[in-house]
Amino acid sequence: MALPEWDGELTSVRYDRGTGAWFVIGVHSTRLGPASGGTRAMVYPSPDDAVADARRLAGAMTLKMAVAGLPMGGGKSVIALPAPRAELDDATWRRILEIHAANLELLGGNYTTGPDVGTCSADMDVLAGLTPHVFGRSVAAGGPGSSGPMTALGVFAAIRAGVAEAGFDGVDGLRVLVQGLGAVGADVARLAADAGAKLIVTDVDPARCAAAADELGAEVVDTGAVTTRECDVLVPCATGGLITAEVAATVPAAVVAGAANNLLADPYAAEVLRRRGIVHAPDFVANAGGAIHLVGREVLGWSADAVADRTRAIGDTLTGVFADARTHGTSTVTAAQDLAARTLTGEH
Numbered sequence: 001m002a003l004p005e006w007d008g009e010l011t012s013v014r015y016d017r018g019t020g021a022w023f024v025i026g027v028h029s030t031r032l033g034p035a036s037g038g039t040r041a042m043v044y045p046s047p048d049d050a051v052a053d054a055r056r057l058a059g060a061m062t063l064k065m066a067v068a069g070l071p072m073g074g075g076k077s078v079i080a081l082p083a084p085r086a087e088l089d090d091a092t093w094r095r096i097l098e099i100h101a102a103n104l105e106l107l108g109g110n111y112t113t114g115p116d117v118g119t120c121s122a123d124m125d126v127l128a129g130l131t132p133h134v135f136g137r138s139v140a141a142g143g144p145g146s147s148g149p150m151t152a153l154g155v156f157a158a159i160r161a162g163v164a165e166a167g168f169d170g171v172d173g174l175r176v177l178v179q180g181l182g183a184v185g186a187d188v189a190r191l192a193a194d195a196g197a198k199l200i201v202t203d204v205d206p207a208r209c210a211a212a213a214d215e216l217g218a219e220v221v222d223t224g225a226v227t228t229r230e231c232d233v234l235v236p237c238a239t240g241g242l243i244t245a246e247v248a249a250t251v252p253a254a255v256v257a258g259a260a261n262n263l264l265a266d267p268y269a270a271e272v273l274r275r276r277g278i279v280h281a282p283d284f285v286a287n288a289g290g291a292i293h294l295v296g297r298e299v300l301g302w303s304a305d306a307v308a309d310r311t312r313a314i315g316d317t318l319t320g321v322f323a324d325a326r327t328h329g330t331s332t333v334t335a336a337q338d339l340a341a342r343t344l345t346g347e348h
């Protein structure tokens with residue numbers, strides 16, 4: 001395997017012959033506290049891709065925690081599955097969680113996991129029976145439950161801040177295109193519809209689109225149209241990598257603000273968006289509501305109301321990031337990275 005340079009602290013990689021799964025944990029930084037970030041379980045083209053994804057996602061978690069003011073470092077787990085999760089039998093999935101829990105135990109609390117793409121609160125309940133280094137158990141099991149609603153609330157605050165920065169007078173009447181109607185995207189769509197947006201939606205699952213059309217009056221478009229359909233606000237809530245430099249140069253939106261981690265396929269895309277005057281809410285700022293929920297409830301002892309208040313404050317953080325970017329003539333990603341760096345180096 002090629003070993004490109006990485007600025008993180010540790011990567012653990014394990015292959016299990018019995019299940020055919022690869023287990024990767026990227027511990028990017030423990031500078032502000034124990035590393036933390038979810039467990040992503042999906043099929044990858046190769047184990048190298050899984051390692052690269054875990055490292056990139058772990059790095060984003062470090063920035064997310066720093067900007068959100070949470071006393072945690074950044075990490076992420078990736079389980080590269082031998083087949084899509086829906087095709088795995090229960091015993092195989094259980095065995096996969098057992099091996100993951102054993103890896104978490106080996107890291108001894110320097111990394112705590114939680115749910116991410118491909119895992120849910122019920123999986124955290126299983127892990128929590130095997131290791132204490134788990135956030136996000138179900139409410140029934142004594143945990144704080146899904147982080148989806150708080151992630152969505154924070155993304156909606158980011159949309160509002162982005163819309164204001166772009167010179168619009170609120171979300172009412174704007175064309176808001178939501179890509180991905182999973183736990184987060186479906187909630188964001190609901191919040192946008194309640195605020196009077198003209199909703200446009202797309203998802204790989206036609207049933208989810210039909211539900212959004214029914215319940216929210218959304219217009220449904222083809223998944224392929226997401227970067228070419230004209231809209232005011234593009235809200236990516238599927239997996240990352242949507243915005244390549246080429247897409248950044250052509251996407252017909254005024255604001256880009258969503259939940260997907262690692263939205264930019266190419267860091268240069270942020271600069272392309274800036275030059276086109278497109279307001280871009282960096283993913284690691286906009287989608288921090290989930291981390292605020294888990295760390296707020298489980299580490300800091302915050303009430304649900306306090307978590308919601310801190311999550312809504314993502315809008316104010318972004319307003320500051322947009323102003324910094326304008327002042328210094330940088331992309332919003334650079335401005336948000338600088339904000340994180342000031343916390344990480346102890347400068348305020």
Ligand code: HCI
Pocket residue numbers: 036037038039064112113114115116135261287288290291294295
């Ligand atoms: C994320 O924001 O991508 C994951 C949130 C999270 C935060 C802390 C532990 C697990 C997951």
